Amino acid sequence: MKRVRQIRAVLLDIDGTLYHQxxxxxxxxxxxxxxxxxxxxxxxxxxxxxxxxxxxxxxxxxxxxxxxxxxxxxxxxxxxxxxxxxxxxxxxxxxxxxxxxxxxxxLKICRRRGMVEFFQLAAEMGLRTGVFSDYPVREKLQELGIPVPLTVELCGTDPEINAFKPNPKGFLYACHLWNLDPGEVLYVGDRHDVDACGAKAAGMPYVIFSRRTSRGFNASATTELRSITNFRGLCDVIHSAT
Ligand SMILES: [Mg+2]
Incomplete structure (x- = not known):
């Protein structure tokens, strides 16, 4: 089985992921x-x-x-x-x-609890963070109040991508901008059909926000279904995968 390298960046979806859609x-x-x-x-x-x-x-x-x-x-x-x-x-x-x-x-009142703390923890751990969404990202990020600077902000309609998820182009473009292998970038989304499938097609490890209980995170398997229910679960994931 392919061994995942240490996670060095976290790429997140916005709608349904950073806030309750x-x-x-x-x-x-x-x-x-x-x-x-x-x-x-x-x-x-x-x-x-x-x-x-x-x-x-x-x-x-x-x-x-x-x-x-x-x-x-x-x-x-x-x-x-x-x-x-x-x-x-x-x-x-x-x-x-x-x-x-x-x-x-x-957006701010619908924000997921623990989102700010997650970005702060990721910054403390030296992880790069960014977003990739099918919809425009800039104004939403301003309203959500992300506490750290993001180094990648991508939308599926950006000319360099021009593809919506689950097409892997946007996922891979983020890796290209960070100069990282897909296996080093964790994707976080809320839809199995677009987020999990897109990340999987790009060869990226991923976790999906779900109401169902977590099935855990196995850093040695890149394509296994993984669910988290809140940002605390995501913090546990990055602790175990870095
Ligand atoms: Mg979403």
Whole structure:
């Protein structure tokens, strides 16, 4: 069995990993339910709901794209525009407002407990930390209040990647930027189908936040299913793998 080298960096997903996504979705569902009043139009609110639903569905379908010849940034909007008969620009404006800007104010209250302490511990242990998400990362990181500087901040739509998880390109690009072997970078996510599969395809050890109890971390097996339930569990993982 291939022996894992010491972990020297931790790469994390953001949504559902650094904060509780279900809680944020609940808050946004409430805000969206009041859209007819805030927008002053039921028709306009229906348009927003439809565009957001199509955008989420379209995003999931783009995961299967192996090697897109066009930029995913524009494709994610044009696919929706075609379906709901509006312009790509209109889709982009609504997605930026309702999916990127408005949820920002809820991030801090939805933050997972122990997140700050984890980043502090990782810094004390000399581990490099970074994020790789399918969605834009900069504004979310500012709102979440990460206590240490991150050395890698990547999004699947960055031109150097142009692929959503579970495509391993983004995972491998992070390793390239850190000049580390994939076996030296631990990936932390919350979805088995995209985070675990992507990390596995890149040859990276990984752990997944799950409500199920932990099955432990075996540093000598790179592809075994591993679950953690909180950041304390992640701190135990990095202690055992460094
Ligand atoms: Mg996630």
């Amino acid at each position: 279900q809680a944020l979705r609940g808050l946004m569902a409430f805000e969206l339910s009041t859209a007819p009043f805030s927008l002053g139009s039921i028709r306009e609110a229906l348009g927003v709901w439809r565009i957001l639903k199509c955008f989420r569905e379209g995003r999931e379908s783009l995961r299967a794209m192996e090697d897109p010849r066009v930029s995913l940034v524009s494709l994610q909007y044009s696919l929706v525009a075609e379906r709901v008969c509006v312009t790509s620009r209109e889709v982009e404006i609504i997605v930026r407002e309702w999916m990127y800007r408005r949820p920002l104010k809820y």
